[in-house]
Amino acid sequence: MSVQMWTYLFVFLSFGLYIGIAIWSRAGSTKEFYVAGGGVHPVANGMATAADWMSAASFISMTGLISFLGRDGTFYLMGWTGGYVLLALLLAPYLRKFGKFTVPDFIGDRYYSQSARLVAVFCAIVISFIYVCGQMQGAGIVFSRFLEVDVTTGVIIGMAIVFFYAVLGGMKGITYTQVAQYCVLIFAFMVPAIFISIMMTGQVIPQIGFGSELVDGSGYLLDRLDGLSQELGFATYTEGQRSTQDVFFITAALMFGTAGLPHVIIRFFTVPNVRDARRSAGYAMIFIAILYTTAPTVAAFARTNLINSVSNAEYSAMPDWFGKWETTNLISFDDKNNDGKIQYLGDAERNELTVSADIMVMANPEIAGLPNWVVALVTAGALAAALSTAAGLLLVISTSVAHDMLKRTFMPSITEKQELLSARLSILVAVLIAGYVGMNPPAYVAQVVAFAFGLAAASFFPAIVLGIFQKKMNKQGAISGMMAGFIFTASYIIYFKLLNPAASTANNWLFGISPEGIGTLGTLVNLCFAYAISKFTPDPPDDVQELVETIRLPGEA
């Protein structure tokens, strides 16, 4: 069978599975819609959290970025996994004990203030919305490349699927489809990785192959890759290029951001009790680590393979995949010295080949000449990653509108039925807007996605941690901290990424910190404001201090 046929088969089967699960797990009450009834098993919640978390960016782009960044790519790996330690130790058990539906719920009740709730709703919607647009765009690209439909049709198919199971099942539908999506995406990621590891090093486990000798007798993989990079004038793969403080700040920003992302936090509201919240954080960490320890190995394998297959090769003799990706402009070749051969070099003047980081995962199985069904599997995996994350984000937007804004703030008298209806309607609106943005992507969406982390780090993370660990933290401190952190981080990013991208060089950055890492400083700004202002304003009322006492203790919520 051709790659095309296999792709249709896998996509069709996996979508059928998601729809089947959605019909089976319809939500009847707001509790089912918001937190899946609160009865999800910790292993299932661990898988759902992992799928929720691993987006199109983790699946498609991260490996490619590491491939080109070498050791500097570490900040993605440590940043996006280290945040789970913070989440498991500092947030998940306490928020579960608190036992409400959303992050603004916690902020609003803990800081006894409707304004705090609204600030939190605003942050949650902005962060989730930026993020969901990126997912829709990712799904559109995958559809258009592999199913050979245009991007618009691709986005519409993606929207329709997500809309169907998110509206029908709410958190319940999303949770169980995410469990299925985790299985699909991890299988699709691991199979090509294992194949390539066996092919290049003879080791079945990619993490071991990563440190093994190549079967062609040219020494250890990483030494060979360093050698090839030096020969061609690229940076040495296992050495860092960015300044140490920048890598430090980016890693910290991604960690704090991971722990502050509302769509990840709400997953811990779905388990039965505090003990299970801790357990499911552990399972989630393990399920995520499977992909995150494999990604750097695929990055190194794919990079070595790419250099070996293209460097100094005759352009006319390049295999099929080269031409296919050329038509999408993700690979481009410009024969500067007219010798008919590809010069792939670090020196920009003489380099003739440009390769987009996005194709390293997608094209890797083809470059390595793996069987057609493996190539097709990657498509199903990438779609599972994009759709599962999009669904989780849409749910945050919908609960923020229906629960936090309508029920808890502006229209407390609405019935449960009306609340459920407005939750479903707000998903519809969010899907339509996200789909529109996905079809007409403004050039900066892809860049801005990474900054959702900076914003989450600077707004939610400190507010929640202080809310649990500082009994005397009051509403004035928390609100001003969240606003200061959010505004500081947003303006730094908007200035360097949108208004004046030309000025975005290490010399102009504050303390040499790139916009990617500024969230860390935003977290500190938030903390300073919160502490300073709470010192000069009255302590929180007694019942709030008691609430803090209760969430610190174990026992059923």
Add this chain to the structure above:
Amino acid sequence: MPNTSANSYWKANIKLVLSLLCVWFFVSFVCGILLVDVLDTIRLKGFKLGFWIAQQGSILTFIALILIYIREMDKLDSQYKQASSNDTEGEVK
């Protein structure tokens, strides 16, 4: 004094979380970023040590940290439950 066991529970909890976070910080930020070049001078077969910690070892450490946390908190919870049921003996709850 029903609060003594609650206080000691919270103190033990803070102590556990802080010590785990120290390891978290040491492995990721100190070994994986600040001292990575120094550690790279040590080789383990095909890996430079610093590079391996940054791209593999840190993630494995994170798993271990969360698993230790789960185990220790379960112990702490059951101790607390015993202590607090002694505290409230004879009281109507």
